[in-house]
Amino acid sequence: xxxxxxxxxxxxxxxxxxxxxxxxxxxxxxxxxxxxxxxxxxxxxxxxxxxxxxxxxxxxxxxxxxxxxxxxxxxxxxxxxxxxxxxxxxxxxxxxxxxxxxxxxxxxxxx
Amino acid sequence: xxxxxxxxxxxxxxxxxxxxxxxxxxxxxxxxxxxxxxxxxxxxxxxxxxxxxxxxxxxxxxxxxxxxxxxxxxxxxxxxxxxxxxxxxxxxxxxxxxxxxxxxxxxxxxxx
Numbered sequence: 001x002x003x004x005x006x007x008x009x010x011x012x013x014x015x016x017x018x019x020x021x022x023x024x025x026x027x028x029x030x031x032x033x034x035x036x037x038x039x040x041x042x043x044x045x046x047x048x049x050x051x052x053x054x055x056x057x058x059x060x061x062x063x064x065x066x067x068x069x070x071x072x073x074x075x076x077x078x079x080x081x082x083x084x085x086x087x088x089x090x091x092x093x094x095x096x097x098x099x100x101x102x103x104x105x106x107x108x109x110x111x
Numbered sequence: 112x113x114x115x116x117x118x119x120x121x122x123x124x125x126x127x128x129x130x131x132x133x134x135x136x137x138x139x140x141x142x143x144x145x146x147x148x149x150x151x152x153x154x155x156x157x158x159x160x161x162x163x164x165x166x167x168x169x170x171x172x173x174x175x176x177x178x179x180x181x182x183x184x185x186x187x188x189x190x191x192x193x194x195x196x197x198x199x200x201x202x203x204x205x206x207x208x209x210x211x212x213x214x215x216x217x218x219x220x221x222x223x
Binding site for chain 2: 031035041043097102103104
């Protein structure tokens with residue numbers, strides 16, 4: 001079993017829909033990252049969070065440490081949101097920036 | 112500030128050759144991590160350097176090595192290339208511990 005699981009693996013939505021991507025992990029973590037990867041490979045860090053909730057524009061990320069679960073929400077989705085969204089956790093342990101990645105969620109938003 | 116840069120962006124090599132990839136972190140960042148991305152295995156951690164010292168290594172064979180220079184620039188080297196080493200190699204930098212990582216555009220390596 002992977003240490004970081006994401007669901008769904010693939011998601012197709014219509015423009016304007018509310019989208020949720022889920023991430024569950026089984027290891028102790030100090031922080032969780034949500035990353036976005038567009039075709040061509042470039043990765044952008046969307047959020048890094050260790051508790052509660054963060055919001056940036058139409059994106060919202062939440063984490064429940066007790067349940068070892070995080071969600072990424074996209075409100076009013078747009079075709080430009082089409083990308084792979086990757087959840088990654090940073091192992092608890094201080095002097096490290098090592099990330100363990102989920103397998104990613106491929107999102108396609110249709111106009 | 113300029114972002115993380117990686118060179119070269121694309122590379123074609125043949126089995127048995129060796130390759131060196133370069134990563135220049137954001138100015139002031141002391142940590143550089145390297146990752147391999149393949150369709151089959153996804154993103155996997157290779158190693159991390161902090162202030163010229165390797166402080167973490169992933170589960171990759173000894174053919175994969177790296178180093179970091181005093182200006183925080185980092186290189187990774189893969190010797191005796193195998194077909195399975197074909198991948199996108201990404202580096203990411205951060206200022207210190209447990210902080211947001213900023214990714215470079217990656218080097219796409221094809222081994223024939």
